[in-house]
Amino acid sequence: MQDNFFLRKRMNTMLFCAIMLVITVIAIIITEYNVIKGFTSIPKAAEWAFNNFYPNEKALKKLPDIATSLVETLLVSVAATTVAAIFALLFAIAGSHTTGVGGIFSWISRSIATLFRNIDVAAWSMILLISFGQNVLTGYFALFFGSFGFLTRAFMESIDEVSNSSVEALRATGASYFSIIFQSVIPSSMPQLLSWILFMVETNIRHATLIGILTGTGIGFLFNLYYKSLNYSSASLVVIFIVITIFLIESVSNYVRKVIL
Numbered sequence: 001m002q003d004n005f006f007l008r009k010r011m012n013t014m015l016f017c018a019i020m021l022v023i024t025v026i027a028i029i030i031t032e033y034n035v036i037k038g039f040t041s042i043p044k045a046a047e048w049a050f051n052n053f054y055p056n057e058k059a060l061k062k063l064p065d066i067a068t069s070l071v072e073t074l075l076v077s078v079a080a081t082t083v084a085a086i087f088a089l090l091f092a093i094a095g096s097h098t099t100g101v102g103g104i105f106s107w108i109s110r111s112i113a114t115l116f117r118n119i120d121v122a123a124w125s126m127i128l129l130i131s132f133g134q135n136v137l138t139g140y141f142a143l144f145f146g147s148f149g150f151l152t153r154a155f156m157e158s159i160d161e162v163s164n165s166s167v168e169a170l171r172a173t174g175a176s177y178f179s180i181i182f183q184s185v186i187p188s189s190m191p192q193l194l195s196w197i198l199f200m201v202e203t204n205i206r207h208a209t210l211i212g213i214l215t216g217t218g219i220g221f222l223f224n225l226y227y228k229s230l231n232y233s234s235a236s237l238v239v240i241f242i243v244i245t246i247f248l249i250e251s252v253s254n255y256v257r258k259v260i261l
Contacts, residue, residue, distance in 0.1 A: 092155030116149025
């Protein structure tokens with residue numbers, strides 16, 4: 001019986017791999033992609049980047065503009081995440097199996113979270129460009145909507161996982177709904193909630209670069225501007241600043257997680 005189970009599982013794995021291989025071959029044929037040329041061009045691309053894509057004295061003069069745009073991107077990312085986290089917590093409490101009020105309200109909360117979570121921030125940017133145009137507000141709302149959907153779902157799971165037993169105990173003692181929320185649910189799940197918020201900040205900083213290209217704002221706009229004007233030295237400096245910032249944010253985030261978890 002057990003041998004049949006593992007045999008069936010192995011066959012399913014092999015079937016899945018075969019299907020993926022067939023899809024890959026079909027995609028290569030349709031797109032007329034030259035696999036050999038693609039891999040052999042990697043050394044030439046690396047050589048070009050080594051000879052052209054590095055900061056020089058001219059690029060260093062752009063440091064004030066790059067720093068200003070980077071700070072703007074960071075502030076928009078953090079602001080969108082923190083405000084989205086507040087709304088996400090409210091919807092998560094309403095939609096959670098542990099704390100939800102049930103009925104149509106829980107269904108609406110979960111449906112809204114699912115809708116916002118399944119639309120990528122890049123798609124949100126293109127949708128919002130029609131209404132707000134190319135400005136910081138468009139990027140902010142794109143990050144806000146994407147963060148709201150993701151955090152609502154993550155908060156729901158955290159609340160259901162951590163707070164179930166304590167909520168049942170408080171209900172047995174006759175505690176009110178708001179007492180349960182503020183004395184049990186939020187305190188017990190706060191470390192996990194903060195961890196998700198930090199993760200979302202990291203993610204939004206990465207997304208903000210792409211969104212900046214679409215909305216014409218922030219560090220993404222500067223990179224796009226320098227690259228299209230063939231100012232590769234300044235574009236490389238932008239990339240270096242983005243990478244360093246992401247590493248710093250991730251280091252701080254990891255440290256905070258170790259403290260709170």
